[in-house]
Amino acid sequence: MPASFIDDYHAHPWHQVIFPLTGLLQSNIGNKCAIVPHNAMLYIPANTIHKSVAVTDTQFLAMYLNPNKMVEYGAEPKSCVVTPFIRELLLLLFEKQMVQPSESNIAHLLMVLRDQIAVASSYDIPLLTPSDPRLMAIFTQLKQQPDLSFALKEWARIVGASERTLTRLCVKEFDQSFSLWRQSLRLVLSLQLLSTNRSIQDIALELGYGSDSAYIFAFKKLFNQTPSKYRSESLSYGLKMHHLLR
Incomplete structure (x- = not known):
């Protein structure tokens, strides 16, 4: 897909x-x-x-x-x-x-x-894709540029909504604040980057984190493992599956 x-x-x-x-x-x-x-x-x-x-x-x-x-x-x-x-x-x-x-x-x-x-342990990763067109505009932009550090006030001006409206929409659709939703989006997008050879530090900077340690801390809190462990396990899994499909 x-x-x-x-x-x-x-x-x-x-x-x-x-x-x-x-x-x-x-x-x-x-x-x-x-x-x-x-x-x-x-x-x-x-x-x-x-x-x-x-x-x-x-x-x-x-x-x-x-x-x-x-x-x-x-x-x-x-x-x-x-x-x-x-x-x-x-x-x-x-x-x-x-x-x-x-x-x-x-x-x-x-x-x-x-x-x-x-x-097996349930795996409840927060919902990312919004239904509201104003949040969808933000979602589309953040997918392309996850390091954008616009404050809620700036996003409200860009999409033509008040800060209060965006806050209410995030609670309604994701049951969390705008900043937590943005962080979840960045972390989930990083899973794709971890399938490349880029360093953890480069990935952290591309996502908008000030340091690799801040990214590692947030990643571990959401996924219960470090980015390095996730990378080694997923790459090993991918190699096995591609070999099997040949």
């Missing part, structure tokens, strides 16, 4: 597991939203109406699970952390579907996947 591509509301007759290779995906499921980066996956139950939006250029794999066969999965959608074990399990299932293993073999692996999804 290219950046800003929208796969509008639809449903699948089978359960779906989505896990990305590159980029960032936002899924809207009912009144819930989930951002799915490299170290997360999203489980969507069968016949659940959902919409997907590519925040950046995104490549992902989708696994479909028959709800009427082998294993009974949960009825609620879930965005969760992909542990190294879950990652290897997903890779194994994806590889095995190409060689047509026995049903009993697949059934046991799918039971393990079901149990792992059930016990």
Whole structure:
């Protein structure tokens, strides 16, 4: 999916597991939203109406699970952390579907996947993409120039709204302040930059942070790991998946 591509509301007759290779995906499921980066996956139950939006250029794999066969999965959608074990399990299932293993073999692996999804930590990254056109104008500009340091007063003048209106809209759409929403956006955008060879310091400066330590602190608070650890794990994962797809 290219950046800003929208796969509008639809449903699948089978359960779906989505896990990305590159980029960032936002899924809207009912009144819930989930951002799915490299170290997360999203489980969507069968016949659940959902919409997907590519925040950046995104490549992902989708696994479909028959709800009427082998294993009974949960009825609620879930965005969760992909542990190294879950990652290897997903890779194994994806590889095995190409060689047509026995049903009993697949059934046991799918039971393990079901149990792992059930016990995995939920991954609640704040919603990024707004619906209000004034916030969307800010969102589009910050995606292109995340280091912009305009104060709320300046943004209000640019988009033709009062500071009070923008503050109210951020609380309504994201349940957080404008500054926290902007920081979340910068941090999520940095996931894409971490797939390059650029230094942590360069990435921090491009995002508008005064130092790499400030960026590392904010990143760890949101993602529960350092940028360096995320980079090493996601790159290793990406290399495995690209090798598997060849």
